[in-house]
Amino acid sequence: MLRIFLALAAGSLFGAGLMLSGMTDTAKVQGFLDIFGNWDPTLAFVMGGALLPMALAWRLTEGRKPAAGGSFPAPPSAELDRRLVLGSVLFGIGWGLVGLCPGPAMASLSYNSWQGALFLAAMACGMIAAPAVSRHLDRGAASA
Amino acid sequence: MQADWIWGLGGGLLIGLGGAVYLLGNGRIMGASGILGGLLDGSGRNTAAERIAFIAGVIGMPLLIGLLTGGTPNTHVTSNAAVLVLAGLLVGVGTRVANGCTSGHGVCGISRLSLRGIAATAVFMLAGILTLAVLRQLLGVI
Numbered sequence: 586m587l588r589i590f591l592a593l594a595a596g597s598l599f600g601a602g603l604m605l606s607g608m609t610d611t612a613k614v615q616g617f618l619d620i621f622g623n624w625d626p627t628l629a630f631v632m633g634g635a636l637l638p639m640a641l642a643w644r645l646t647e648g649r650k651p652a653a654g655g656s657f658p659a660p661p662s663a664e665l666d667r668r669l670v671l672g673s674v675l676f677g678i679g680w681g682l683v684g685l686c687p688g689p690a691m692a693s694l695s696y697n698s699w700q701g702a703l704f705l706a707a708m709a710c711g712m713i714a715a716p717a718v719s720r721h722l723d724r725g726a727a728s729a
Numbered sequence: 730m731q732a733d734w735i736w737g738l739g740g741g742l743l744i745g746l747g748g749a750v751y752l753l754g755n756g757r758i759m760g761a762s763g764i765l766g767g768l769l770d771g772s773g774r775n776t777a778a779e780r781i782a783f784i785a786g787v788i789g790m791p792l793l794i795g796l797l798t799g800g801t802p803n804t805h806v807t808s809n810a811a812v813l814v815l816a817g818l819l820v821g822v823g824t825r826v827a828n829g830c831t832s833g834h835g836v837c838g839i840s841r842l843s844l845r846g847i848a849a850t851a852v853f854m855l856a857g858i859l860t861l862a863v864l865r866q867l868l869g870v871i
């Protein structure tokens with residue numbers, strides 16, 4: 586029960602942050618990526634603001650256990666594989682095209698836009714198809 | 730607007746606070762694509778309840794703020810259905826293949842000084858920048 590309550594709290598903070606920061610406004614997101622146009626630096630402040638509590642949280646994990654039990658995520662891998670790079674390229678193109686990433690796409694259901702819902706539905710289809718794409722990339726890597 | 734950066738910073742702090750609660754509370758990395766994707770492809774079946782609770786918060790809190798303040802946020806999402814579907818597919822496939830998005834690789838990865846998180850964020854930002862450079866500045870289509 587504690588896990589579910591904490592997940593709801595985390596999601597609520599995330600959702601509030603997305604809305605208040607302007608991450609749900611695709612004009613601001615595209616404005617940040619449009620460095621050769623009318624550049625809007627707001628997103629840099631969003632990322633900067635988000636990194637502060639998170640960096641502190643990572644420090645607080647040392648020598649502790651999660652409040653709801655279990656263990657903290659293992660130390661990150663340093664391996665940069667083709668999945669990471671190619672997946673990020675595809676994501677970046679889609680993100681630039683419309684200005685929505687997964688969090689704001691979910692949050693968009695809260696303000697009743699058919700555009701957000703259509704994007705979210707397509708994103709869900711992409712997520713379901715992704716394991717097959719990953720396997721294809723791995724086969725390509727093995728034969729290369 | 731002059732105050733945009735203050736809202737950006739404040740909203741960013743809330744996003745990071747959400748990630749801190751999820752990490753210190755449940756021992757998990759707050760990645761929006763991983764939380765939703767694990768529900769959709771079945772890989773997160775054991776943790777479905779907390780994933781659903783997280784998503785309920787992501788949708789519910791902006792809804793609540795909207796109801797309390799009596800306004801919907803500015804969104805500016807394109808109404809071009811073909812572009813929406815194409816971009817949605819790319820974001821869905823890409824974030825799952827790369828195992829992370831703006832929140833997971835960006836917020837949670839960079840704050841941990843993860844090489845994968847930093848590299849992924851650099852790559853998807855660069856891809857987004859090039860997309861805008863070509864399609865908006867060069868071709869003027871988006």
